[in-house]
Amino acid sequence: MDDGAVLEVNGIVKRFGSLEALGGVTLSLHSGDILGLIGPNGSGKTTLINVVSGLLYPDAGSLLLYGRRIDRLSPHRRSHLGVNRTFQIPHPFMGLTVRENIDISLLFGKRGNRVDLDQRAEDILKLAGLSGVSEHKAGNLNTSQKKMLDLAKALATEPKVLLVDELAAGLNTSEAEAVARLLKEVRKSVDAMIVVEHVMNFIKKVTEDVVVLDAGKVIFSGKFIDAVNDSKAREVYLRKASGT
Ligand SMILES: Nc1ncnc2c1ncn2[C@@H]1O[C@H](COP(=O)(O)OP(=O)(O)OP(=O)(O)O)[C@@H](O)[C@H]1O
Ligand SMILES: [Mg+2]
Secondary structure, X not given: OOOOEEEEEEEEEEEEOOEEEEEEEEEEEEOOOEEEEEOOXXXXXXXXXXXXXXXXXXXXEEEEEOOEEOOOOOHHHHHHHOEEEOOOOOOOXXXXXXXXXXXXXXXXXXXXXXXXXXXXXXXXXXXXXXXXXXXXXXXXXXXXXXXXXHHHHHHHOOOOEEEEEOOOOOOOHHHHHHHHHHHHHHHOOOOEEEEEOOOHHHHHHHOXXXXXXXXXXXXXXXXXXXXXXXXXHHHHHHHHHHOX
């Protein structure tokens, strides 16, 4: 056990039938870390986020949050303890307004008495750049705004560990740059983050530390700059780029 770790992921295995989506993934997050989680399509990035956030239970391995086992807890228990995530494809309550969506997370995403909900909601709306659309129905938002609402909902639960799944995918360059700046701002209010992303320029802007997954296994862990020069990590990306 790593005493100083915020989150420890130890030998996590997740199978879907005969497919081993995660084949014994081990990594750890310490206070202040932003870990870039990269890898080709189907390498297990979202599955790992699902296992850590509680949407899926692992078949083997353990998860420790500040030294406490969390791998058999439900997603809402983990949210109360400080683990939350965004979704690759956000599904807000489409018929509710942006503000109502955030209010639900503020009210139910965290245990204990909540004070000054109005102020919290306004701060989060502002941070996520959604103040101007707070009374719009979530279903009427564009893709970028829906992603920001998903982040806002996660932030409303006051996560200590925030897991971000492809927040910049599908955004144009200036939108993605704004998201990268936003994540750096968000880091100030969370203890540690995992950021999943395909776009390397985006990862580079957000963090230096990466884990590369391939077919459910960690094939590289270290500095982004060293991943670029690592033969295994390069091969995975070249294979992906050539479509083989
Ligand atoms: N609920 C599920 N049932 C069956 N197979 C699944 C399920 N979820 C994921 N998989 C499979 O597990 C593997 C890992 O998928 P995952 O979504 O974690 O990859 P990813 O790295 O997030 O990919 P992408 O970059 O495309 O988002 C894939 O082969 C996928 O088809
Ligand atoms: Mg994914």
